[in-house]
Amino acid sequence: MKEKSMREYAHFIANHWHRPASRQTVDRSNPANDALVARYAQGGQADMDIAVAAARKAFDEGPWPRMPAQERADILYRIADLITANAERLIDIEIEEVGKARRFVKGDVGAASAFFRHAAGMAAQSHGEAYSNLPAQKTGLVLRQPVGVVGVIVPWNFPIEIFAKKVPFALASGCTVVVKPSEMTSGSALEVARLAASAGLPPGVLNIVTGRGSEAGEALTTHPGIDMISFTGSTTVGQHIIRRSADTVKRVTVELGGKSANIVCADADLDSALEGTLQAIFAFQGQCCVAGSRLLVADGIAEVFLKRLIARAEALTIGDPQLAATDLGAMISAAHTQKVLGYIERAKRDGHRLIAGGDRITPGAGLSDNFVSPTIFADVQPDHALFAEEIFGPVLSVTRFRTSEEAIALANQTQYGLANTIWTTNLATAMTASRQLKSGLVWVNTTLDGAPQLPFGGVKASGFGRELGNAGYDDFTDVKTVILSTAPYLSSFSAPT
Template identity: 40%
Template sequence: MLKLQMFINGEWLDSFSKETDDVINPANGKIIAEVAKGNEEDARTAIDSARKAFDSGIWSDLPAAERASYLFKIADKIEENASRLSKLESANTGKPFRESEYDIADAVDCFRYHAGLITKPDGQTYPVSDPVQAMVVREPVGVCGLIAPWNFPLLTGAWKLAPALAAGNTVVYKPSGVTPITTVKLFEIIEEVGIPSGVANLVMGDGATVGNEIAENDKVDMISFTGSTTTGRSIMKKASGNIKNISLELGGKSPNIVFADADFETAVDYALFGTFMNAGQVCNAGSRLLLEESIHEKFLDRLVKRAKEIRVGPGDQTSTEMGALVSKSHMEKVLKYIQTGIEEGATLACGGRRITENGLEKGYFIEPTIFIDTKPNMKIVQEEIFGPVLVVQKFKDEAEAILLANDTSYGLAAGVFSQDGAKALRVIKKIRAGITWVNAYNLAYNEAPWGGYKQSGIGRGLGTFGLEEFTEAKQININLEVEPTNWFGN
């Protein structure tokens, strides 16, 4: 069994309390690791370490090309260990091995992208009216508290650590206590490549203790959080003490709109991929399927047939297409939502129960589930379930599709399927969401910004936008004619 410690100021440490948490394989309920459980004192130690390192300039003062060289080395090391990391990711999260392989490859690309990005020209100059050279430069924010979710542990680590470190910040990183294994392995790589002590710190522990300390501590200049909208709202309040910069990537209840003129098999395929990838534990999942009335029955027949054929099982089996939910408590939460949907009057077209056959009785597996006969005000339509549950709605025309699509408090993602390009673009432009696709769903790129409207968050990750989140813009004005202004006389 793995024994996992925290990484603070270049050292691997147990928590001050010596407490530990067990890490469970959700496919079989077995303990696979024991992890140090940090508290406020551990978090403060890590924050002090990051503060001292930033103020010393040991990292921020390095030339961009030198910081980039470290990130390239991290990418190389992740790539060298990709197979092992993928296996650990699947064992910890329950996701199929092929999904973990994709996540690890994307993490490699993320570090390389940001390493290349910071050596490119940036800043601006302005032709102002006075004899002044006006310019703007980008500088690191300072100490960044990075708080990550459990659904994409190593990939989320890359999405946060790569831009934060590239920009010259120091960091205190808190992974989810449910899925910390590959994050610890990532910090082993960070140590191996020789990033200076105190620049990157790892603290495990509960959100109510470690997370709150990071959010409230006045020595932290920025919070980057990915997780639920409820927790994001709490972090905003706690971060207000010293007016921290905030970047929040929160929940979603995203619409996937299929018009009658869509390519039928493509739309069915992406409806499945957009909902059941990672067992639906994806913030941008297309968990609301909006079907034009004329194709509703035909589409559902094909969709339900294919959903029933999805091979559910342990992530380490090559035949597995959908894995376990991440924990027993989360599985129970999703099952409760399914029961709520039934009580609200929605109809189960397929699924709806925990799988306990074929050796899966000790794991946290739920059948791919599709609800029909739904109404807009139902909880299963309005609230994020974060599991393999799809709700289907019908619409008559473009106007109704747009109305239904925007009818939640979220605005993270959306998809439109139509072979009429003008119509697809008209609809996309009317949808209040930050990540959208036409004739596709669930595709993500390190080059493009990631984030949402409304209660799906603040700010953007990835791309040039994501790097800017971890910087401050400084205006510099240089007077080219050095003489008195005589504003107040001679």
């Protein structure tokens, strides 16, 4: 892409492009070819003050939390329609900024529309409980009311999809929102906010402030006008956000890192397990919090399975993410590419057996060298970084097991607890694993799967709180108990004489 096609953005506040307080900007280059594609405002405290004030006014005084639920739903449905109508532009923006292959970005944008549509349906539903069986002519109500102004922090790996896992559900409940997207991938959030304004979303309900986390993110996290923070990103940053949010007693939900196990049992459908294993680690170049980066394979089938896996991995097409035939696109940046390569080199030095990939490559003319070939290490021990640490790249560690009990123990031997996968045709094995695997999500004979109705989130160092489903909606609400009496009040004190 030529530089003259570069997109340039201000902040988006109260349905208008807002001139930033500072002239500082953040440039974004396409990681696949190093061409400059976007320039974003570097937000700070002054910009965040304006955005939070707009969201606060919209919540405290505006129509959004007070309008009939069906009217909120209608607006969210219109936003979903506009995302679909503008899908090609959104896809191109995501490919330019993330470097992800087109075949996967199409799914991300489609999911974003589906999430807005599902949230719209939830907005129109009744949320709460009523109890008419209380004693003494009393009725109890349990109300779910919007928590208030929500700060949303979105990572760089699934910009539009994770935006849509959070924002429409907060909006459906009646909350107003301030979003701080990743400084590397802010385009889709700004474009969706613009579409939302054209769909009739009232001013101040959805606001976007761009910039680096150290400035814009910190200002959002510590702002006294924010009632809740919903964050997706690394465990280290999540821990910092939890600590900083404590000063103002904010509600916090965090979806953090992962080191997911992909268990292939001896009785598995090996064709399905093979394709699932490939997808679980190499889709999106492994830059995925639920990537199946630890392959646990039954000893009796390991040699045959790994031989087939190597052949499939080496046949994947690495190249220009804009092309429909590309399987693996670019890593997010040169710095992250180097970080992933550092793990590979460390594993080599430590004597681990490299059986596929391990290279930094330039896959074609005009492309950068921010590409890493699908990499597989065999016979990895649980005490090594390959097994224990989140690499966030196309690097698979392989460890063998003899029994399903050993496999579950190995899977649980991690600080993380986001997702795990098991491939088996034995129902008893599947059910036992589903109960004993310590993660917020378990896939059985499928992987990287989900639906808007189903909650998503982790346990242990992978965070707390949920996105999607009823649980995801409920996280954006406060519970209020109301007790109504139709009988005269009887005091516990002695009657007056």
